[in-house]
Amino acid sequence: xxIGFILILIIAIFVAIFAIQNGAPVDVDLFFATLRxxxxxxxxxxxxxxxxxxxxxxxxxxFKKRSESKELKNxxxxxxxxxxxxxxxxxxxxxEMQSLKDNNISLVxxxxxxxxxxxxxxxxxxxxxxxxxxxxxxxxxxxMESNIKxxxxxxxxxxxxxxxxS
Numbered sequence: 001x002x003i004g005f006i007l008i009l010i011i012a013i014f015v016a017i018f019a020i021q022n023g024a025p026v027d028v029d030l031f032f033a034t035l036r037x038x039x040x041x042x043x044x045x046x047x048x049x050x051x052x053x054x055x056x057x058x059x060x061x062x063f064k065k066r067s068e069s070k071e072l073k074n075x076x077x078x079x080x081x082x083x084x085x086x087x088x089x090x091x092x093x094x095x096e097m098q099s100l101k102d103n104n105i106s107l108v109x110x111x112x113x114x115x116x117x118x119x120x121x122x123x124x125x126x127x128x129x130x131x132x133x134x135x136x137x138x139x140x141x142x143x144m145e146s147n148i149k150x151x152x153x154x155x156x157x158x159x160x161x162x163x164x165x166s
Contacts, residue, residue: 019044 019040
């Protein structure tokens with residue numbers, strides 16, 4: 001801060017020396033008018049007008065930079081919020097994925113248990129079908145034996161009836 005002030009003071013001293021050395025009046029044509037003023041006043045007027053133009057252009061540029069900076073900060077906040085939302089979504093999806101994995105593990109265990117039960121039931125059904133086939137064969141055999149006995153009894157009864165009738 002002090003260095004800037006010292007630099008401006010040195011420049012002001014040089015401008016004052018220049019103004020003292022160039023105090024002679026000159027003719028200045030400005031559009032349709034002619035003015036007679038000291039050269040130092042003309043030079044100082046040009047310097048002041050130039051400084052004002054630089055100040056206006058610099059300020060405009062500075063406002064544009066601030067505006068762009070605010071826009072970028074807003075975009076950054078928006079993107080940070082989007083990132084936070086995305087991170088939350090990722091965490092939720094990871095939790096859901098873990099839950100689905102756990103469900104999958106329990107379902108696989110249930111499926112293997114059901115397959116074991118199904119295998120046992122299939123074996124039981126096969127045993128029962130074999131027993132049923134054996135029982136059917138026995139029933140057929142007993143039925144045939146019964147039929148044979150009945151025929152034998154009928155034949156004997158018929159023979160006895162025929163003997164008694166004769």
